[in-house]
Amino acid sequence: MFQPATRTLLASSVRAAAPINAFSRISTRNIITLKDVKYTATATAQGAGRNGAVSSNGLDLNLALPKELGGTGQGENPEQLFAMGYSACLLGAIQAVSKKLGKEEMAKNAIVDVSVHIGVPNELPGFGLAVDIKVKGIDDELLQAGHAFCPYSRALSQGAVVKVTTA
Known part of the structure; x- marks a missing residue:
């Protein structure tokens, strides 16, 4: 415990x-x-930071800056x-x-x-x-x-x- x-x-x-x-x-x-x-748990981010990619043990996600922060919002x-x-x-x-x-x-x-x-x-x-x-x-x-x-x-x-x- x-x-x-x-x-x-x-x-x-x-x-x-x-x-x-x-x-x-x-x-x-x-x-x-x-x-x-x-x-x-481990994760790795690479690419363009908040517009890059992140992965963790087989989970791979594309990141995108939210529209409210000036991005496309086309990702997590x-x-x-x-x-x-x-x-x-x-x-x-x-x-x-x-x-x-x-x-x-x-x-x-x-x-x-x-x-x-x-x-x-x-x-x-x-x-x-x-x-x-x-x-x-x-x-x-x-x-x-x-x-x-x-x-x-x-x-x-x-x-x-x-x-x-x-x-």
Whole structure:
């Protein structure tokens, strides 16, 4: 079973080490680290970025910038893929915790709708994401338990370790 370990990032030490700019406005937060890896998914993007291609274990998709961002909209985009993954993960988490709460029947009828918004954030340059989730067919107790158990929810609300390197 996953047991989150935490470490604290201190904003003051980050600010002291970095020049003053929009990226130095980092708040203190806990980050989830993994004790034991159970599964690893991999994906590769290539081509023209948001107008290129992405593949993962036999799933090959052509990407296209949405019309709202100046593209053709003739393909998938990262926000759609994130919304799909999040909705499936949260539904699975709801169903997993439903057994403990004695609400398995209720969880069978759950429908999870996830909207992922991309736009310009107030705090930093570049783009940011916002997520809206609506779950039908369950009560708030089951929703909150599933949300607390879901790795996507945890990553967004509690943080995750992200390592970025060159190959």
